[in-house]
Amino acid sequence: MYLLDTLFSKTPSKSSDSMTKPIYLDYAATTPMAQQAVEAMLHCLTLEGEFANPASLQHGFGERAEKIVEQARFQIAQILNCKANDLVFTSGATESNNLAIKGMALSHQKRGKHIVTSASEHKSVLDTCKYLESQGFTVSFLRPDAQGVFSLQDVLQALTDETILVSLMHVNNETGVIQELETIAQALQERGIFFHVDAAQSAGKLPIDLSKTPIDLLSLSAHKFYGAKGVGCLYVRNRKKTALAPLLHGGGQEFGLRPGTLPTHQIVAMAIAFKIAHQRMAADFQHCQRLEQILIAQLHQLDGVCFNGNPQQKLPNILNVSFENVGADALIIALRDEVAIASGSACNTGAMEASHVLRAMGIEGDRLYGAVRMSFGRYTTEAEIIQAGQRICAEVTRLRQLALE
Ligand code: PMP
Numbered sequence: 001m002y003l004l005d006t007l008f009s010k011t012p013s014k015s016s017d018s019m020t021k022p023i024y025l026d027y028a029a030t031t032p033m034a035q036q037a038v039e040a041m042l043h044c045l046t047l048e049g050e051f052a053n054p055a056s057l058q059h060g061f062g063e064r065a066e067k068i069v070e071q072a073r074f075q076i077a078q079i080l081n082c083k084a085n086d087l088v089f090t091s092g093a094t095e096s097n098n099l100a101i102k103g104m105a106l107s108h109q110k111r112g113k114h115i116v117t118s119a120s121e122h123k124s125v126l127d128t129c130k131y132l133e134s135q136g137f138t139v140s141f142l143r144p145d146a147q148g149v150f151s152l153q154d155v156l157q158a159l160t161d162e163t164i165l166v167s168l169m170h171v172n173n174e175t176g177v178i179q180e181l182e183t184i185a186q187a188l189q190e191r192g193i194f195f196h197v198d199a200a201q202s203a204g205k206l207p208i209d210l211s212k213t214p215i216d217l218l219s220l221s222a223h224k225f226y227g228a229k230g231v232g233c234l235y236v237r238n239r240k241k242t243a244l245a246p247l248l249h250g251g252g253q254e255f256g257l258r259p260g261t262l263p264t265h266q267i268v269a270m271a272i273a274f275k276i277a278h279q280r281m282a283a284d285f286q287h288c289q290r291l292e293q294i295l296i297a298q299l300h301q302l303d304g305v306c307f308n309g310n311p312q313q314k315l316p317n318i319l320n321v322s323f324e325n326v327g328a329d330a331l332i333i334a335l336r337d338e339v340a341i342a343s344g345s346a347c348n349t350g351a352m353e354a355s356h357v358l359r360a361m362g363i364e365g366d367r368l369y370g371a372v373r374m375s376f377g378r379y380t381t382e383a384e385i386i387q388a389g390q391r392i393c394a395e396v397t398r399l400r401q402l403a404l405e
Contacts, residue, residue: 023339023384028173028201028318028375034226034276037269041228044068044265054262055253065264072271079278080218080235082210088234088254089267093200094124095247096219096234097167099258100196101128103244104165104217105137108194112162118142118150119360121169125198126356129167138162147310148177148361155184165194170202174357174373175309176318178206182213189214194242200224200232204277205285205315210235216242222266226378227273231266234258284378288317291376291385295319298389302396306367308358318375320358322367326399331372334395339388342373 024032033041043049044065054069056062070084077084090096105115117129119141129139140158144150155166166188171178181197188195196217199208204225210218218235222228236242239255250259277284296319299305304324323331328343335341343355354368363371374392376385 020338022337023380023388025374025376025380025388026340026342027377027380028176028224028373029342030223030229031226031377032379033228033269034273034378036276037227037273040272041265041269044268050264050268052264054264055251069262069264069267072267075271076220076233076274079274080208080210081212082235082237085255086210086235086237086239088236088257089262090232090234090258091230092223092232093122093198093219093221095258096221096232097122097124097196097198098128099234099244099247100217100219100236101125101165101167102132102247103257104194104196104242105132105135106245107243108164109137112160112164113137114140114160114162115165115167116140116142116155116158116163117167118144118169120144120148120172120174120357121167122173122198122200125167125169143360143362144177146362147313148172148175148308148357149310149313150179150184152183152187156187159191159193163193165196167196167198169198169200170208171199171206171315172309172357173201174318174355175320175361176201176314176316176375177309178202178313178315180313181215185214201315201318204274205281205317207281210237217244222270222273225273225277227270228266231263231270233270280378285316287378288315288376291380291382292316292319294382294385295374295389298386298393302393308361308363308367308371317377318373320371320373322363322370323372323396324366324370325403326370326396328370328372330399331370331392331395334399335391339391341392342375343371 045051050065050068052061052065054066073087074084077087115129115137117125133139142150142154142158168179170181185195194216197215198219200219200221201224203220216237221232236244244257246257248259253259253262299321306322308320332341332343355371358368358371
C-alpha cells in the first residue's frame with residue numbers, strides 16, 4: 001500500500017523505471033488528461049489563481065472564479081450549439097443520467113409513468129430505470145439488433161400514451177456502436193415526448209449540434225474526452241418546460257438543479273479539454289481509425305476471432321473482440337502487466353460478469369464470455385498498438401494451447 005505523499009514525492013521510484021511501460025488500451029473507461037487542461041486546472045487551485053468559491057460574489061476573488069466558470073460554460077455551449085444557461089454542471093455522466101431520468105420521472109409522473117430505454121445502456125441508466133420500476137414506473141427496455149443498433153421503428157413501437165421519456169445512448173461504451181439520433185429525436189419531438197441522450201462516449205468524438213437535433217437532455221462526462229474525472233454536465237433544453245426535479249437540495253447553484261460549490265478547476269479543465277477535442281476531432285478520429293486498422297489486421301492472423309458491433313456504424317477508438325476458446329478474464333489477467341484491456345464496462349469490473357450489452361445483442365456462449373474491449377485514443381502510438389497486438393495474439397495462442405493440454 002502506498003502512502004499518498006510518498007507517491008507524489010519527487011524521488012523517482014526504482015521499480016517502475018526498470019520495468020517496460022505497460023500499454024494503456026482502456027480509453028473508454030477513462031482518458032488521461034490533456035496537458036493544457038491540467039495546467040488550467042492547476043491555475044484554479046492555489047491562492048495565486050482562481051481558487052475562490054464562484055458563488056462568493058461579495059468579493060473579487062469569488063467574482064473572478066465565477067467569471068471563468070461562466071466562460072467555461074459558454075465555451076462548452078458554443079461547441080454544442082446551445083445556450084450557455086442550458087448547461088448544468090454535475091459530477092459526471094452517472095449523475096447527469098440520474099438527474100435527467102429521475103428528475104423527469106418525478107416532475108412528469110402525473111402525465112404518465114412510462115419510460116423507454118434500451119437493454120444495452122450504461123448501468124447508470126439501467127439501474128436508475130430499475131429503481132423507478134420499484135417506484136411504480138413502467139420501463140420498456142428495447143433490445144438492439146445483433147449489431148447493437150436500434151431502428152426508429154423499434155422506438156416508436158415501444159411508445160404508449162403514458163410515455164414521458166425516451167433515454168438512449170449516442171455511442172455504446174462497450175462496442176463503440178453509434179446510434180443514429182436525428183430521426184428518433186424528430187419523431188419524439190413531434191409526439192411531445194422528452195428525449196434524453198447519454199453522450200458520454202461520443203462527446204468530443206462526434207459532432208453534436210443541439211440547434212439542429214431536438215434532444216431535450218444530454219449527458220456529458222469530462223474524463224472521457226481528456227478532462228478530469230468527477231465533472232460533467234447535463235444539457236437541459238427549455239428549463240421551464242422540462243421542469244426537472246433536482247436530486248439534491250441546498251445552496252441553489254446551477255439554477256437550483258444541482259446545488260453544491262462548483263469545482264472551478266474541474267469545470268475550467270473540462271471546457272479546455274472539450275475545445276481541444278472539438279478542434280482535433282477529425283485528426284483524433286483518423287488516428288484511431290489507423291490504429292484500429294492495424295489492430296484488426298493483426299488479430300485477423302488468429303483463427304476464431306469475432307468482432308462485436310456494427311463495423312459500419314461505430315467509433316474507431318473502441319474494438320470489442322471475442323476469441324474462440326479463450327475466456328475474457330483469463331486473457332485480461334494474463335496481459336495485466338503489459339497491456340491494459342477490459343471486459344466491457346469498467347463499472348462492472350470486480351464482478352467480471354458477462355457483458356449485458358452483448359447479451360442484449362443476442363450474443364451467447366464462448367463469444368459472450370470471451371469478449372474483451374480494447375480502446376485507445378490520442379496518445380496511443382502505432383508502435384504501442386503493434387506491440388499490444390503481438391502480445392494479445394501470443395497470449396491467445398498460449399491460452400488455447402494450455403486448454404488443449
Ligand atoms: N455513460 C456511459 C456511456 C459511460 O461510458 C460512462 C462511463 N463508463 C458513464 C455513463 C458514467 O460516466 P461517469 O464516469 O462520468 O459517471
